[in-house]
Amino acid sequence: MSLGLRKNKDLAALDGRRFSLDGAMTLLSFALLLVIVVIPIFMIVYHAFFYQGRFDPSLFTSQLFSPKTLGSMWNTVKIAFWVTLFGTVMGVFYAWLLGRSDIPAKGLMRALFSIPYMFPPFLGAMAWDLLLNGRSGYLNRWLVRTFGLAGAPFNINSVWGIVFVEISYYFPFVFMQVVSALERMDPTLEECARIAGARQMTVIRKITLPLVLPAISAGALLILISSLAHFGVPSILGFSQGIFTLPTQIFDTIQRAEGSFEGIRQGAALSILLVAVVSAALIVQKKVLSAGSYDIIKGKSMRPTLIKLRSSKIPLLILAVATLIMIVVVPLVMIFLVGLVKAYGLPLIPKNFTLNNYVKVFSASGTFASIKNSLFASSTAGVVCMFLGTLIAYVVQKIRPRGRGALEVLSVLPYSIPGTVLAVGVILAWSGSLGGISLYNTIWIILVAYLARYLSFSMKSSSAALLQVHPSLEEAARACGASHTESLKDVTLPLIRPAMVAGFFLIFLPAMREVTTSVLLYGPYTRTLGVQIYSLRDAGMMPQAAALGSVAILLIIICNTVVTYLTRDRKGV
Amino acid sequence: MDQVVLRGVTKRFATKTLGDIVAVDSFTFSVREGECFSFLGPSGCGKSTTLRMIAGFEDLSEGEIELCGRPVSVKSKNLYVPPEERGLGMVFQAFAVWPHMNVFENVAFPLRIQKMNRADIDRKVADALAHTSLTGLENSYPSDLSGGQQQRIALARAIVTRPKVMLLDEPLSNLDPKLRESMRFEIKELQRKFNFTIIFVTHDQSEAMAISDRMMVCDMGRIMQIDTPENLYNNPVNRFVHSFLGESTFLNVVVRDGQAYAEGDLDHPLGLAVPADAAGRMVVATRPNAIELSGGSDGYQTHVEKRIFLTDRTEYLIPVGSQTLKVQTPHRVFFSQGEKCAVRLAAPVWYPADDEAAEKERLRRQLL
Numbered sequence: 036m037s038l039g040l041r042k043n044k045d046l047a048a049l050d051g052r053r054f055s056l057d058g059a060m061t062l063l064s065f066a067l068l069l070v071i072v073v074i075p076i077f078m079i080v081y082h083a084f085f086y087q088g089r090f091d092p093s094l095f096t097s098q099l100f101s102p103k104t105l106g107s108m109w110n111t112v113k114i115a116f117w118v119t120l121f122g123t124v125m126g127v128f129y130a131w132l133l134g135r136s137d138i139p140a141k142g143l144m145r146a147l148f149s150i151p152y153m154f155p156p157f158l159g160a161m162a163w164d165l166l167l168n169g170r171s172g173y174l175n176r177w178l179v180r181t182f183g184l185a186g187a188p189f190n191i192n193s194v195w196g197i198v199f200v201e202i203s204y205y206f207p208f209v210f211m212q213v214v215s216a217l218e219r220m221d222p223t224l225e226e227c228a229r230i231a232g233a234r235q236m237t238v239i240r241k242i243t244l245p246l247v248l249p250a251i252s253a254g255a256l257l258i259l260i261s262s263l264a265h266f267g268v269p270s271i272l273g274f275s276q277g278i279f280t281l282p283t284q285i286f287d288t289i290q291r292a293e294g295s296f297e298g299i300r301q302g303a304a305l306s307i308l309l310v311a312v313v314s315a316a317l318i319v320q321k322k323v324l325s326a327g328s329y330d331i332i333k334g335k336s337m338r339p340t341l342i343k344l345r346s347s348k349i350p351l352l353i354l355a356v357a358t359l360i361m362i363v364v365v366p367l368v369m370i371f372l373v374g375l376v377k378a379y380g381l382p383l384i385p386k387n388f389t390l391n392n393y394v395k396v397f398s399a400s401g402t403f404a405s406i407k408n409s410l411f412a413s414s415t416a417g418v419v420c421m422f423l424g425t426l427i428a429y430v431v432q433k434i435r436p437r438g439r440g441a442l443e444v445l446s447v448l449p450y451s452i453p454g455t456v457l458a459v460g461v462i463l464a465w466s467g468s469l470g471g472i473s474l475y476n477t478i479w480i481i482l483v484a485y486l487a488r489y490l491s492f493s494m495k496s497s498s499a500a501l502l503q504v505h506p507s508l509e510e511a512a513r514a515c516g517a518s519h520t521e522s523l524k525d526v527t528l529p530l531i532r533p534a535m536v537a538g539f540f541l542i543f544l545p546a547m548r549e550v551t552t553s554v555l556l557y558g559p560y561t562r563t564l565g566v567q568i569y570s571l572r573d574a575g576m577m578p579q580a581a582a583l584g585s586v587a588i589l590l591i592i593i594c595n596t597v598v599t600y601l602t603r604d605r606k607g608v
Numbered sequence: 609m610d611q612v613v614l615r616g617v618t619k620r621f622a623t624k625t626l627g628d629i630v631a632v633d634s635f636t637f638s639v640r641e642g643e644c645f646s647f648l649g650p651s652g653c654g655k656s657t658t659l660r661m662i663a664g665f666e667d668l669s670e671g672e673i674e675l676c677g678r679p680v681s682v683k684s685k686n687l688y689v690p691p692e693e694r695g696l697g698m699v700f701q702a703f704a705v706w707p708h709m710n711v712f713e714n715v716a717f718p719l720r721i722q723k724m725n726r727a728d729i730d731r732k733v734a735d736a737l738a739h740t741s742l743t744g745l746e747n748s749y750p751s752d753l754s755g756g757q758q759q760r761i762a763l764a765r766a767i768v769t770r771p772k773v774m775l776l777d778e779p780l781s782n783l784d785p786k787l788r789e790s791m792r793f794e795i796k797e798l799q800r801k802f803n804f805t806i807i808f809v810t811h812d813q814s815e816a817m818a819i820s821d822r823m824m825v826c827d828m829g830r831i832m833q834i835d836t837p838e839n840l841y842n843n844p845v846n847r848f849v850h851s852f853l854g855e856s857t858f859l860n861v862v863v864r865d866g867q868a869y870a871e872g873d874l875d876h877p878l879g880l881a882v883p884a885d886a887a888g889r890m891v892v893a894t895r896p897n898a899i900e901l902s903g904g905s906d907g908y909q910t911h912v913e914k915r916i917f918l919t920d921r922t923e924y925l926i927p928v929g930s931q932t933l934k935v936q937t938p939h940r941v942f943f944s945q946g947e948k949c950a951v952r953l954a955a956p957v958w959y960p961a962d963d964e965a966a967e968k969e970r971l972r973r974q975l976l
Contacts, residue, residue, distance in 0.1 A: 223704035226665055229691040230698040230775075231718035231765065241717075245708045 056519050057434045064430045065438075067423060068445045071487045075460030076452070082303040082463055098304040104284065111280040111312065114194060114269065115262040118201045123255040125202065126209025127247075129355065134217035135243075137341040138352055145214075147359045148207055153595055154367075155548035155565065156204040157267030158584050161572060162366035163200050164272060165373050165581070167191035171380060173369075192276045200268045203362035205261055209254030216250035217243075235342060256320040263313050264453030266551040271572070281309040282455040286555060289459070299462055306456040317451055367588065374582035379575075392582035396571075402583065404560065405567035406590075408478055412553075412563060413546035416485035417539040423486070424493030425535055429527075432501040433509075450491040454551035457488055461556065476558025484552045489545070493538030500534030501527075540598045548591060564590075609677070610638035611773055611805045612645075612662060617671035619657050631657045633829045634671065639822075641772075644799060644806040646816040646823040648852070654829040655809050659775055662807065663698055664691035676772055692721075697766030697804070701778040703758040705750040705765075711737070712746040715764045722769070736768040739798060756787045760794075767798060774799075776808045780815060792819055813853050817841070825849050847959050850893045857899075857934045859892045859953075860961065868892070870908070872930025878908050880953060889961035892953065896923070896936040900952040901943065907950035912943045926951055 083095050098104055129148065133141050151159075166174045169190035178188050190196060224246065228238045244251075266282040273283060285305045292298015344351060373379070375388040396402050427446050431439050449457060461484045467473035474480035504527055512522035528535075550565030557566045564587055571580035619632040632654040639645040647655035660666045661681065662673055672682040675696070680689040705714050715736055719729045737743050740760040750758050759779060766774060776795070780788045796819060799806055810816050816823050817837040824834045825848075833845045844850035847858070859878075860871040863886045867877040871889075880892065900907070901924060913932065914925040917939075924935045924943065933951060943949050 221702055221704065223700040223702055224706060226663075226691070227698065227700060227704040227706075227762075227765075228717065229665075230663060230694075230696055232692045232695075232721040232769070233717075234690075234692055237721065242706060246706070248708075 056523075057436075060426060061430050061434055061436045064427045064442060068427070068442065071483070071490065072445050072449055075457065075464045075487065076448070078463035078468075079303045079306050079456065079460045082300050083307045086300075094300060095304045095307065098301055099308060103279070104281075104305065104308070107279040107281050107284040108308065108312070110194060110269075110273075110278060111263055111282075111309075114198055114201065114280060115259055115316075117198045118205055118262040119255055119259040121198070122202045122206040122258045123209050123251060125358075126206040126254060127213055127251055129206075129358075130210050130213035130217060131239075131243075132351060132355060134214045135342055136344050136351075138344060138348060138355065140352070140356075144355060144359060147363050148210055150363045151204045151207050153544065153548075153591055154204070154363075154588070155267065155550065155591075156200065156265070157271055157550055157565070157569065158370060158588065159204060159362075159366045160197075160200050160268040160271035161568075161580065161584065162369040162373075163191050163196070165369055165379075165577065166365070167196065173383065192272050192278070194273075194278060197269050197272050197278070200272065201262055201265060204268075205258045208257045208261070209251060212250040212254035212257075213247050216247045220246060252320075256316065259316050260313055260320070260451065263316060264309070264455070264551075266453075266455055266554070281305060281312065282453055282551070285309070285455045285459060289462075289555060299459065302459045303463060306453075306459045309453055309456055313451060313453060370581050370584045370588065372581075373578055374585040376578050379577035392578045393586075396579050396583050396586075401562055401567060405562040405564050406586075408481075408561055409547055409549075409564040412478060412481050412485055413543050413549075415482055416489060416546050417543040420486060420490050420493045420542050421535050421539045424490055424495075424538055425497040425528075425531065427490075428494050428497035428501050432498055433506070433527075446494045447491040449487045454488060454549075455555065458484055458552040458555035461487070461552075476561065478561045481553055481556050481561060481563065484556055485542075485546050485549070488552060489542040492541040493535070496534045496538035496541060497531055500531040504530050536601070540601075544591070544594060544598065547594065548587065609641045610674075611641045611643075611676055612639040612807065613674040614638070614658075614662075615672050615674075617658065617661060617673060618669045619654070619661060619666060620669045630829050632661070635826075635831055636671075637824060637831070637834055639805055639807060641805055642799075642803050643821045644796070644808060644819055646808045646810060646820040647826065648810060648813060648816045648823050649826040649832075650811060650852070652828070653826045655811075655826060656777060659777055659807060659809050663696060663775055664689060664694050695769075695771055695773075697769065697771035697774040699759070699762045699766050699774070699776045699779040701781055703750075703755070703762050703782065705758050705761045707750050710747050710749050711742060711753075711761055714750070714761050715768050718765065718769045732768055733764075736764040739767065739801070740764040740794070755783055756791065759783060759791060763795070763798070767802060767804075770802060771804060773805045773807065776806060778810055779808075781810070781812065788815070795819065817853070825852060827852075842955075844893075844957065847891065847893065850957065850959075855896050855934075855936075856893055857896050859894075859928060859931055859933060861890050861892050863887050863890055870929030870931060873928070876908060878928075878953070879906075880956060883958055886958055891959045891961055892956045893959060894953045894956045896934045897921075898954045899933065899935045900954060901926070901935055901937055901941055902950050902952070903943075903948070904950055907952035909948070909950055911948050912945055915943065915945050 084090060084092055086094065132138055133145060133148075138144075164172070166172050167187075167189045168175065169187050169192055172187065172189070172191065175187035175189055178184060179186070191200070220243075225238050225242055228242045229235075233241065264282060265280075266286065269278065269280045270283045270286065273279060274287075279287065285302045288305065289298050289302045292301070372383045374392055375390070376383060377387050377389050377391065381387040424446075427442060430436065431443050431446075436442075461480060462475065465472060465480050465483060466475035474483065508526055508530070509522045512526045513519070517525060548565055549563065550569055553563040553566050554569055557563065562570065564583075568580050568583050568587060571583060614635050614637055617632060617635045618630065621629045621631050623629055635654075635658055647658060649655050657666060661668055662675070664680065667688065668681050668683045670683050672684070673680050675694055679685075679687060680694055681687065706717070709717070712733055715733045716729050719732055724732075733746075734743070737746065740763050742757065742760050742764060745753065745757065750761065753761070759782070762779070779795075780791055783791060792815065795806070798804075806819075808816065808819060820837055822834060822836055823840060825832045825840065827848050832849050833840060835843075840849065841853050844853065850856050851858075861868045861878065861880075862871060862874065863869075863882055864874075866882055868880045868882050868886075868890070869875075869877055878892075908928060910926055910928060912924050913927050916923040916925075921936045922939055922941070924937065926933045926935055926949070928951065935951065
């Protein structure tokens with residue numbers, strides 16, 4: 036029997052006892068997933084198709100065939116398609132450049148390429164809006180003045196603007212996947228082709244690319260699904276021009292309805308549509324991924340032969356650095372500068388700078404509350420998910436009860452459900468319709484949504500660690516006289532602790548910058564940091580929004596640094 | 609005719625921890641047509657780097673390489689022919705069969721690159737597959753095949769273009785011992801049929817012995833000795849080569865008045881024929897199976913310290929002066945533990961005593 040796959044016998048049950056720890060943990064896992072995941076999803080389906088207890092698809096069909104919905108669907112698919120296409124091409128190109136060529140400054144560029152990962156895309160959209168807004172963008176106005184143009188040359192508030200900003204945040208998905216595939220690839224596979232008489236370009240075309248194709252398609256589909264479900268960028272850039280995607284239309288519908296049940300039902304119907312689109316993409320992913328997964332990793336590690344760029348080295352370096360500046364540095368600088376300016380629209384020169392925005396932002400009562408709310412919801416979600424995820428991972432990997440497949444699917448399911456849809460489900464489930472429990476307008480409803488959204492992160496992290504813990508380790512503890520509880524506490528848990536800690540941060544960091552679900556769930560006193568920035572901007576207070584954005588970025592950078600520092604020495608289970 | 613010629617080939621690497629390292633130190637040798645020539649040595653001795661320079665994957669720091677009379681790498685003229693234009697066949701340790709192509713496509717790849725027509729490709733691939741007993745597996749993918757079959761694909765792919773020179777980079781070390789032996793035989797068979805020149809890299813001395821016409825033993829980037837397997841085994845030029853090929857046992861001796869004494873016992877001579885140029889402290893090297901153990905008075909008188917019964921031989925540890933000699937005999941030569949006996953070294957090789965110390969020091973300096 037292979038490592039880790041051996042089933043732990045439920046010794047208590049063998050003993051004839053009714054109650055066993057294993058049984059209790061299994062039961063608890065199912066119950067928790069039922070409450071956290073199944074109920075919200077069920078509520079969406081129910082309310083989309085049933086009205087007052089009767090099957091009534093009229094709402095669904097009327098939503099589906101309204102011109103606005105069709106337009107949003109078309110936009111969603113169009114944006115996702117172009118983002119995926121360009122993002123993939125860009126990701127593969129830079130992965131090859133950094134993984135296989137002799138371009139200088141690789142370490143620095145790699146670090147910079149990973150920044151879009153932690154930088155919230157809606158802040159990037161805000162920055163680009165400040166620069167390239169059709170009417171008032173700084174860069175647009177400068178170009179008009181300098182070259183005496185009749186109108187603004189760029190308009191970021193368009194489908195193509197949305198595509199552009201999303202690409203700059205999503206291409207790292209492909210980049211990271213492909214770079215790691217290239218690094219793990221056995222270089223003799225390529226050398227062999229050279230010996231067989233193929234030129235460098237032929238080798239790239241016939242050997243390297245086909246071999247990293249699984250990595251490319253995995254990354255591409257990650258982009259596709261993320262972009263289909265994406266809320267931040269299209270909402271910041273599209274609303275003013277009436278450009279909607281499905282996630283932003285759901286948000287808009289519910290906002291306009293001002294909490295009326297009819298609006299939420301319409302949102303539920305739209306959610307079903309969005310889930311259908313994403314599911315279609317997931318099915319494609321399954322098909323593509325199962326088509327080719329090769330074992331390209333071989334034991335003997337040898338430095339891959341780097342391709343000399345020769346005369347194209349400098350132009351390519353300039354291109355790579357320019358891209359990095361554009362997607363990483365420009366938005367950051369923009370947010371910081373506008374956060375300092377006295378009034379939106381004033382030239383960005385020291386004379387117009389003031390710290391007043393920061394003073395205003397922090398003297399407003401909502402700001403500290405929003406930071407506090409975000410910290411509370413993120414860290415609570417992190418801690419709770421860390422334990423729940425580990426519990427479910429333990430049940431799935433070690434106890435292996437009947438129905439573990441369902442358990443696994445249920446815990447990972449919310450990951451592929453768009454955040455907007457999840458929020459609609461949580462509203463339907465927890466605003467009084469079930470046993471009179473109403474969490475609406477409290478921080479708890481946000482927390483429940485975070486739990487559902489991020490549970491799979493910690494579950495995956497703990498699962499991987501548990502697979503490395505051989506059952507004999509726990510058995511040895513039992514043989515030494517420890518009870519089941521003691522063997523868990525003293526042997527298994529300490530062994531997977533690093534993975535649990537990693538799981539916490541995997542949740543805490545994205546939750547801190549979360550805006551997609553919170554923006555639908557917040558109440559008057561439960562704004563999160565993301566929501567607060569979003570609302571300030573919505574209210575037209577650009578400099579203040581930018582000031583708070585700068586604070587958020589600083590917070591994220593600090594948290595990330597702390598995490599890197601904490602997790603550095605904790606490798607190796 | 610010499611088919612592969614290296615003249616003063618040197619490769620230096622810059623490393624972070626050790627500074628500049630001379631991985632290959634002015635290698636000069638030639639490999640004849642149809643010969644099977646092995647590079648043998650421990651890891652880090654420069655054998656793989658040399659092979660990769662011949663293949664064209666590594667640049668030279670100095671020197672030049674000729675293949676079939678044509679210069680392919682000449683550092684002084686900055687001449688460098690890329691691997692795809694060297695017309696070589698090569699088989700790698702990790703097989704390196706392409707997982708996204710089936711057996712036929714893998715073997716046909718070199719021909720397709722040459723833009724050969726379909727009929728010729730089909731014929732040549734079928735021929736190569738027949739020679740490597742892969743006929744019938746054309747449509748299988750490498751992941752469905754065993755390690756031995758994967759290595760045969762690599763072999764078929766290498767011979768399909770009928771190269772003059774075949775480079776084999778530890779091609780057998782990922783296979784299990786039984787398979788290794790039969791593959792070795794198959795490679796020799798193919799060489800006999802197609803008469804290509806083989807350069808074979810390995811760290812396994814018995815494998816090299818079995819397959820090679822001549823072998824080059826190297827260590828720490830320097831050539832130690834190039835010779836036939838027999839000569840290397842019987843007349844190793846230094847202690848390193850002696851201990852690298854087969855089992856060795858060494859004795860430190862002192863030569864005085866034409867007699868050799870073991871260190872720690874200067875009263876009883878060993879009774880060796882001392883070469884004329886031997887004087888002072890020396891090392892005598894021999895093979896454990898080339899030492900005679902007897903009960904008579906002929907030889908150095910000592911006793912059996914330990915007797916170990918191994919399946920195909922008996923091993924004795926015999927104290928000689930302050931040292932211990934390892935002796936292997938057939939089972940019929942029987943001495944019990946503690947029994948008195950006499951040892952005689954049959955064909956010892958003499959090395960200067962400071963051989964190893966000097967060697968170590970020189971190589972250490974080279975590393976720093």
